[in-house]
Amino acid sequence: MxxxxxxxxxxxxxxxxxxxxxxxxxxxxxxxxxxxxxxxxxxxxxxxxxxxxxxxxxxxxxxxxxxxxxxxxxxxxxxxxxxxxxxxxxxxxxxxxxxxxxxxxxxxxxxxxxxxxxxxxxxxxxxxxxxxxxxxxxxxxxxxxxxxxxxxxxxxxxxxxxxxxxxxxxSSTGAFLPTGQLRDTINGVDVTCMDVAMPIAIARAEDFGLTGYESAADLDANTDFFDRMEPIRRQAGQRMGMGDVTNSVTPKFGLLAPPRNNGTIAARYFMPWNTHPTMAVTGAQCLAACALTPGTIADGMLTRPTTSPAKVVLEHASGTIDVLVDFSSEDGFTLKAAGLVRTxxxxxxxxxxxxxxxxxxxxxxx
CATH class of the missing domain: 3.10.310.10 (Diaminopimelate Epimerase; Chain A, domain 1)
Structure with a gap:
């Protein structure tokens, strides 16, 4: 054989x-x-x-x-x-x-x-x-x-x-905010480094000259964005205690923008060297947590739910994904659990x- x-x-x-x-x-x-x-x-x-x-x-x-x-x-x-x-x-x-x-x-x-x-x-x-x-x-x-x-x-x-x-x-770094900060500035860009189901460096789309509503194909063709994003992602990995992440797919990278289709917030997720055509389940949990947490780069983009559990609707490149988040607002934001429906x-x-x-x-x- x-x-x-x-x-x-x-x-x-x-x-x-x-x-x-x-x-x-x-x-x-x-x-x-x-x-x-x-x-x-x-x-x-x-x-x-x-x-x-x-x-x-x-x-x-x-x-x-x-x-x-x-x-x-x-x-x-x-x-x-x-x-x-x-x-x-x-x-x-x-x-x-x-x-x-x-x-x-x-x-x-x-x-x-x-x-x-x-x-x-x-x-x-x-x-x-x-x-x-x-x-x-x-x-x-x-x-x-x-x-x-x-x-x-x-x-x-x-x-x-x-x-x-x-x-x-x-789940990967041992901390909700692995850098200890709600925001870090890396290469002139404000990012929130968060670890909920997946460690992600999250930024505002507008800080890269993007709308946050681009298609996955348009983003993949934007080599200038990836050339600027990747050094930020690598530095974020270092600050998150993950070491040299040059050849690692984590941390991932995410972009947020105000919603435009009646969702909670618009999001794009990167895997990290190309754009996710929809949205990762793990990434959705982290992006939803970022959206709900006061003081992150999501400030000003959404009207935050005040009661738990809250349904966070992420508008992604192919539609939407709903994340049901159970959280506490006492002594800051604390995530208890998150739920999604898949097939x-x-x-x-x-x-x-x-x-x-x-x-x-x-x-x-x-």
Whole structure:
């Protein structure tokens, strides 16, 4: 055999898609694991022509599931972001869109047994330690993907997947405000460095000469913006205690602007070297928290809700996303939990093949 076959599910989770594996079906060593994922996705070519990636950052994501040793969780979700062209794998961040497929995938894999018409799956995000409750539709004890829920950035409708995120404050850096400041000035631009589900350096669109309503394609074509943004992002990473983030996809970068379509605030999210076509679930939580926190760069852009829980509607490049935020205003802003509704669908199941020279398989080598 010149190739190693690895069982997998190929799923759309929210507005992302990628392979979902059992962690036990992959090499334990992270360097070998990275090589396997690079080969499976086809990183190294703009079209991922030699793998199952889709040529964009939202289609080169990987989920790895295992039974959890956590006293609270049932499923451990280990995430990997594979680069499109650079043959790099980042095990640092997590992905909330891909997470929306974890509950259904765990049921498909026989790791969770459906209970009643709606099955709760308690998930630990291994990369960040966050706890998430996913409510999956299982009418009559059977998993379904059919439903009337629509999300911007995914065609048609499907069964809702309700996600409740807990323990997301300081998920990567250990602090809500990793620099200790509501605002920092980097290269002449005011930024709020915040860590809620995902560490992000957040700025005002107008400070880059932008409206904040540009399309993802227009932003991706604006090389002057990226040339100015990236040094700010790197310095923000240093100030957030994340070290040299030159080759890391975190911290991400976000832009805010006043709403124009009856939402709470307009937002654009960067992954970070290109524009997210919609909005990341993790990024949405952080951007919503920034919008709700007095003293951040969001001041003056919105009318802040004063009662909790509050629905924050982020206007993004393809529509809107709603974030239900449970917070306290006593002694400053404190985020308790955040909830979103996504959808997911199984697309393929079977085996994905990688050259045996990269990994001969778990039966013969780890």
């Amino acid at each position: 010149t190739q190693t076959g690895i069982p997998y599910l190929f799923m759309r989770g929210g507005t992302s898609r990628g392979p979902y594996f059992r962690r036990d079906d992959l090499p334990k060593n992270l360097d070998t694991l990275a090589d396997v994922l690079i080969a499976a996705v086809g990183s190294g070519h703009p079209l991922n022509i030699d793998g199952i990636g889709g040529g964009t950052a939202v289609t080169t994501k990987v989920a790895m599931l295992s039974e959890s040793a956590d006293d609270w969780a049932q499923i451990d979700y280990f995430f990997a972001q594979v680069s499109v062209e650079d043959k790099l794998v980042d095990f640092g961040p997590t992905c909330g869109n891909i997470l929306s497929g974890v509950g259904p995938a765990a049921i498909e894999m026989g790791m969770i047994q459906p209970v009643g018409d709606e099955t709760e799956v308690r998930i630990r995000a291994v990369n960040t330690g966050a706890h998430v409750v996913a409510k999956i539709q299982t009418p009559g004890g059977r998993l379904t993907y059919e439903g009337d829920t629509e999300i911007a950035g995914a065609p048609g409708s499907a069964a809702p997947v309700e996600l409740s995120f807990m323990g997301v404050v300081g 997911a669908r199984k697309l393929v199941d079977g085996r994905v093949y990688v050259p045996s020279r990269i990994w001969p398989g778990k039966e013969t080598s780890e």
